[in-house]
Amino acid sequence: xxxxxxxxxxxxxxxxxxxxxxxxxxxxxxxxxxxxxxxxxxxxxxxxxxxxxxxxxxxxxxxxxxxxxxxxxxxxxxxxxxxxxxxxxxxxxxxxxxxxxxxxxxxxxxxxxxxxxxxxxxxxxxxxxxxxxxxxxxxxxxxxxxxxxxxxxxxxxxxxxxxxxxxxxxxxxxxxxxxxxxxxxxxxxxxxxxxxxxxxxxxxxxxxxxxxxxxxxxxxxxxxxxxxxxxxxxxxxxxxxxxxxxxxxxxxxxxxxxxxxxxxxxxxxxxxxxxxxxxxxxxxxxxxxxxxxxxxxxxxxxxxxxxxxxxxxxxxxxxxxxxxxxxxxxxxxxxxxxxxxxxxxxxxxxxxxxxxxxxxxxxxxxxxxxxxxxxxxxxxxxxxxxxxxxxxxxxxxxxxxxxxxxxxxxxxxxxxxxxxxxxxxxxxxxxxxxxxxxxxxxxxxxxxxxxxxxxxxxxxxxxxxxxxxxxxxxxxxxxxxxxxxxxxxxxxxxxxxxxxxxxxxxxxxxxxxxxxxxxxxxxxxxxxxxxxxx
Numbered sequence: 001x002x003x004x005x006x007x008x009x010x011x012x013x014x015x016x017x018x019x020x021x022x023x024x025x026x027x028x029x030x031x032x033x034x035x036x037x038x039x040x041x042x043x044x045x046x047x048x049x050x051x052x053x054x055x056x057x058x059x060x061x062x063x064x065x066x067x068x069x070x071x072x073x074x075x076x077x078x079x080x081x082x083x084x085x086x087x088x089x090x091x092x093x094x095x096x097x098x099x100x101x102x103x104x105x106x107x108x109x110x111x112x113x114x115x116x117x118x119x120x121x122x123x124x125x126x127x128x129x130x131x132x133x134x135x136x137x138x139x140x141x142x143x144x145x146x147x148x149x150x151x152x153x154x155x156x157x158x159x160x161x162x163x164x165x166x167x168x169x170x171x172x173x174x175x176x177x178x179x180x181x182x183x184x185x186x187x188x189x190x191x192x193x194x195x196x197x198x199x200x201x202x203x204x205x206x207x208x209x210x211x212x213x214x215x216x217x218x219x220x221x222x223x224x225x226x227x228x229x230x231x232x233x234x235x236x237x238x239x240x241x242x243x244x245x246x247x248x249x250x251x252x253x254x255x256x257x258x259x260x261x262x263x264x265x266x267x268x269x270x271x272x273x274x275x276x277x278x279x280x281x282x283x284x285x286x287x288x289x290x291x292x293x294x295x296x297x298x299x300x301x302x303x304x305x306x307x308x309x310x311x312x313x314x315x316x317x318x319x320x321x322x323x324x325x326x327x328x329x330x331x332x333x334x335x336x337x338x339x340x341x342x343x344x345x346x347x348x349x350x351x352x353x354x355x356x357x358x359x360x361x362x363x364x365x366x367x368x369x370x371x372x373x374x375x376x377x378x379x380x381x382x383x384x385x386x387x388x389x390x391x392x393x394x395x396x397x398x399x400x401x402x403x404x405x406x407x408x409x410x411x412x413x414x415x416x417x418x419x420x421x422x423x424x425x426x427x428x429x430x431x432x433x434x435x436x437x438x439x440x441x442x443x444x445x446x447x448x449x450x451x452x453x454x455x456x457x458x459x460x461x462x463x464x465x466x467x468x469x470x471x472x473x474x475x476x477x478x479x480x481x482x483x484x485x486x487x488x489x490x491x492x493x494x495x496x497x498x499x500x501x502x503x504x505x506x507x508x509x510x511x512x513x514x515x516x517x518x519x520x521x522x523x524x525x526x527x528x529x530x531x532x533x534x
Contacts, residue, residue, distance in 0.1 A: 071515060075131070083125065126187045134180035204485070204487075227452065231440035237433070245461075293425070296425060298333060323337055326341070345410065353403070360398045396443050
């Protein structure tokens, strides 16, 4: 019997079978080896025998789909998934909105367009391209930064000191990768693209402020300092645009204001004959704008002067059903239009507050309750504390919105009694909105998101008003430049101090955009700091 060899030779490796390149690329850019192993363990292994027989094992898939550059393969996989997920989500959204808002209405015939001109397709394509290009550029610039800092690159750094300083900067990959934002140009230039650009610009300003605050720039700021200070300027501009340039005003914002203005906008009485005309809310607002241009004319009561042939200016005859029976002691036409049955402006304001507060409280209770559902564990662990916090937030927000809307409307009466007719006849609308926005002080501790939303609406409205009146003309592709600059600033702030970027989901999104995984960098940093302290 022959003795066993001390060092037996390894068994011959099996001859690799030829793999279809199409199958290899489909596997490589569809699922990673780790994902396939998880899918195989939890789904395929429990499938019928026929499925398990034809499904390749994870080791086989790993050998087939192994890529020379796994980072690029992962970037392509992520971009394809973003494209499919966004396209599917947009199609489902279109179907839901069509069914929800199209009940009882004849279906609208959409014009036929080619598939490549579909807005949904182009939006999905732009989002997937932004992700792909951002990941590729970020990795390329990160590797280039490392190579430029090596000893072999000394001659290049000596010849090009400025370029070398730019390439070796810590912020270079973050800034350069943001150029991927120009892929948003695949989507047609419409309102959505402008909204995205404004959103990223305001977010960039917010995170930059957070970074400066963490670095001690506002260490000695007063207690009243905060984001609420933007609210008066935003509401002043929005109220002025709502009256004079309603086509440049966000419709949903205006509908919300009109729906919670029960006293100042007179609705058609139930006993009023349906055959007779009655001014709609927008007609009343247009009449107030006309009064501003006419320098706020006085009220001539038809009850006191029945023989007057023209108690109203010719441009304001549409409001005659409201002003004709108004109280004779009202001195101003605007007051006769806003509260015809009550001669006291202060009582009308107080009545508005008492009338508008309950429905607004119900609305915000519903909204904040829905938004608090993800925190249900906190409610189960300490229900009294959480319910108390929710009630305080609802009351603060309700009081803020009630007083802001009421002050904006009540300022019309205040200025009519306090100012001469020809003093700031149209500009007083901005002053009224400014006064209403000062009530944001009540929500100064937790209302930053609401303040920034109003600021974004104001920026959008200001831009449209300026184009309408010829104050400025748009630059082709300017919204893309604003979007890229906003993304660049956000990336640079995130690179310098991730804690300045508020919101765990936002930080995870930036990590996913860079290819670092859907992780929150601040949690990882805090864990590393704890390990160092130990």
